[in-house]
Amino acid sequence: DTEVTQTPKHLVMGMTNKKSLKCEQHMGHRAMYWYKQKAKKPPELMFVYSYEKLSINESVPSRFSPECPNSSLLNLHLHALQPEDSALYLCASSHYRDSNQPQHFGDGTRLSIL
Amino acid sequence: KQEVTQIPAALSVPEGENLVLNCSFTDSAIYNLQWFRQDPGKGLTSLLLIQSSQREQTSGRLNASLDKSSGRSTLYIAASQPGDSATYLCAVRRNTGFQKLVFGTGTRLLVSP
Numbered sequence: 001d002t003e004v005t006q007t008p009k010h011l012v013m014g015m016t017n018k019k020s021l022k023c024e025q026h027m028g029h030r031a032m033y034w035y036k037q038k039a040k041k042p043p044e045l046m047f048v049y050s051y052e053k054l055s056i057n058e059s060v061p062s063r064f065s066p067e068c069p070n071s072s073l074l075n076l077h078l079h080a081l082q083p084e085d086s087a088l089y090l091c092a093s094s095h096y097r098d099s100n101q102p103q104h105f106g107d108g109t110r111l112s113i114l
Numbered sequence: 115k116q117e118v119t120q121i122p123a124a125l126s127v128p129e130g131e132n133l134v135l136n137c138s139f140t141d142s143a144i145y146n147l148q149w150f151r152q153d154p155g156k157g158l159t160s161l162l163l164i165q166s167s168q169r170e171q172t173s174g175r176l177n178a179s180l181d182k183s184s185g186r187s188t189l190y191i192a193a194s195q196p197g198d199s200a201t202y203l204c205a206v207r208r209n210t211g212f213q214k215l216v217f218g219t220g221t222r223l224l225v226s227p
Binding site for chain 1: 163
């Protein structure tokens with residue numbers, strides 16, 4: 001079992017739909033991350049939150065909107081996505097102060113855009 | 115810009131063999147290097163983390179080494195088992211605070227019974 005929980009595990013949506021991905025951790029980590037991973041490629045960083053504030057946005061299109069409502073939760077709101085946005089979306093968390101602890105990943109949400 | 119490469123891209127071995135996975139990076143100014151394992155359709159599992167001041171780390175049948183000056187790390191897997199079949203990713207980190215990782219291209223390992 002992973003310590004980072006992502007829901008849903010699978011999501012199929014049309015290009016006009018609005019949906020949200022959810023991520024939760026209870027390890028007391030104050031840094032949380034969203035990654036996008038295409039098949040047979042390494043994860044690509046999308047967003048980083050540290051202490052519930054957005055620290056990095058890797059030039060992600062505005063159809064992806066992150067939100068960190070509290071220190072345990074991270075959401076990714078999706079709207080008007082394109083077929084090329086189909087991918088595995090991974091959430092991760094890590095300590096902020098203890099810099100030599102590893103990053104912990106969830107099992108991801110498999111997103112398919114019709 | 116940091117670039118991380120892993121060789122080979124794919125590896126198929128019979129059970130019981132010892133094997134070495136390679137990771138190279140272009141900028142030696144790293145904070146630490148992590149090795150991850152990813153099973154198909156799953157998230158990443160952290161295997162080993164080597165700090166920039168360390169030369170190696172060991173966990174069970176896994177041993178990771180780091181040569182920062184030459185921009186290389188290796189992951190040694192002893193007595194491979196079919197359950198080791200997965201994709202192995204290395205990632206380097208430059209900064210402190212939150213972790214901005216640069217991932218390698220991955221090695222897909224298949225261990226046959």
